[in-house]
Amino acid sequence: MKDINDRTRDLGPFEPKPGDDMVVCRCEEVTQGQIRQAVHDGLFTVAEVRRYLRCGMGLCQGQTCARLVKGIMARELGVSPDELEPASSRAPMRPIEMSVFAKEGGRDGE
Amino acid sequence: MKRYDLIVVGAGPAGMSAAIEAAKHGVHVVVFDENARPGGQLFKQIHKFFGSKEHRAKIRGFVIGQELLDEAAKLGVTVELDSTVIGLYQDKEVVVKQGEQVNHYKGDAIVVATGAAENMVTFEGWTLPGVIGAGAAQTMMNLHGVRPGNRVLMLGTGNVGLVVSYQLKQAGCDVVALVDAAPHVGGYGVHAAKVARTGVPFYLSHTIKRAEGTDHVTGVTIAQVDSHFQFVPGTEKHFDVDTICVAVGLSPMSQLFKMDGCKVVDDRRKGGQVPVVDDLGQTSIPGIFAAGDVSGIEEASSAMIEGRIAGLAAASYLGFATDDEERAGVDANERALDGLRQGMFAPKNRGKKVEKTEEGIPVSQTLLERGYVADSEIERFPGVTHRVGIHPVIECTQNIPCNPCQDVCPKHCIKVGSHITALPQLEPDANCIGCGLCVASCPGQAIFLVDEKSEPGFAEVTLPYEFLPLPQKGDRGQALGRDGKPVCEAEVVGVKRTKAFDHTAIVTVKVPEDMSMRARFFKAAPATETD
């Protein structure tokens, strides 16, 4: 895992590829090219890319694209997808309106 | 806040089985599920399950689903629907969205059985309306009675891709092709064969290049890929379709385990990120268990057994079952689970290409590359023999854990033996009475009754049939070969449906004598009048 965050490693210049215009994150409409570019810009972890581009942060919370994003990043980094730490999992696991999220039933919760 | 002995997350096959097993021991259980109806994917499974009696083999998935719900209701298990678990924490605190508010629950033990999510692949146009997951197709046609499309291309030849292709045909859709980037069919050969014989072509080492259409899918172009999965120029093929169905595998939905701090690992053989569990399904946090696809992608049959083990282990953890009770129950279930994990498609063989059967017979290459066993290959399998008079021809050519054919024959003509993955064969002194139970019961629809010389110059072939309209006695049409291509003229001489056949009709066709080992499907001549 330590090698992945080694920021001295050289990924070479970013070169456009066919399919760069293809949407990967369907909710936030993030393309393959944007993800590849972000890796070349120095974002080597899924969590960083997710915060920066919002892929996996939309309505579906990465249900569809999490695995795809990981695959694209791994290819760009020249590692196996298994070596990339997936983004963290936090509540809420499903889309929920803020008004509902704020409405605690029963006892006042933590 | 409410406190329960046991909280189960997910009312699918694993979760319901866990709840039932725990409730049997007096545990106060609640099951949360985000859907409007319980049962998970079982109610979309309309095919007969593989396995043996203890795995409820030859029973259709949705029937098993109803049995589970009935049993849970009888035991007083509470199932809360439209209840989305949005958080799970280390101290077994569960946060659930129910209606327009968020409720907190505390469980003394937790079973997480959240199942799996579908994987996807990207291609040009993959976001167009009309590109859907295979699960979506099943939901539309099997739960809601709506066809996903009229002309469909299926990507993926794993069991999901094969089974859903067959179901699409049952729903009256035209499946134009089955496509897979892999060089070999991924799912059971029998599932492939029952699709191929209806005339659906298989394109292995092919994948989708683009989906076409402006507002929705109107066509698709596929092309061959080389061993590095790069397109081979000049191999493009176009199909007019309104629907593209994607079935490229499943990933465990294990996010809740990560959230609560259980140890998780990436395990490719299990389909992705899974919690680390012991043989009872217990995670690194005592009292939190995993069962079903969330702990590794398998079948619904194994999910139900894993659920029973986790439910029993939870009961024991909570002090509702003695160690002896737990041990005895777990041992029996583990034997059942072991039975399902045998054979060519066992988890340990995932991704491996098996060249020979356990009997040492070379596996049919045509089956792996085109979805059917070639006429030149079929005779080498032990279930395929020639006899005088009517007799079963068992075209079961891969070692899978399944034996209803052996149990169902009233004359004990068919033998699998005690080793459940052995290829079935006809007993030497078999006295077949032509009842058709084996034909209708085989979950792989791989058994045919053949009378090689029913009258001079003619033979009769009895085949399983699960489509509408059902052929009628006297209908004429074509017999199709295993490859789905017409081999000869055929006349329907018998159609049988009984309760024991469970919606699988058996259709007997009369064909020329030399076609008895080739004719394997019936296609009625197109109706002359419009209907």
Added chain:
Amino acid sequence: MGTRIAEHPILGVPQKGRLVSFTYDGKTLQGYEGEPVAMALKAAGVMVHRYTAKRHEPRGIFCAIGRCTDCVMVVDGVPNVRTCMTPLAEGMEVRTQYGATAVPFDAGEKDEASAKDGGAA
């Protein structure tokens, strides 16, 4: 309703609620009470549920089980409603969603700024 299965070889005749009317972009359509809104639309031949915020691309049913959220529409004035999970009721007003509203985009305009405020938690 050409895409409804009249009779299924295994499941028989689908069990449905009563036939009710609802509107889709102002047009009156019919569907069965209690079935997901998305199914009633599908049976009526509607493919496009929404146009995306950034690229203005069409989307429709994708997962059909409430995971992907691609089938969201404006239902009774509320945007981002998952039509595959929402039971159909008499008189429902269903509208195509453009970005996060039911107001069509101006032709030709693809606005990066309108991508904000998608309504996610």
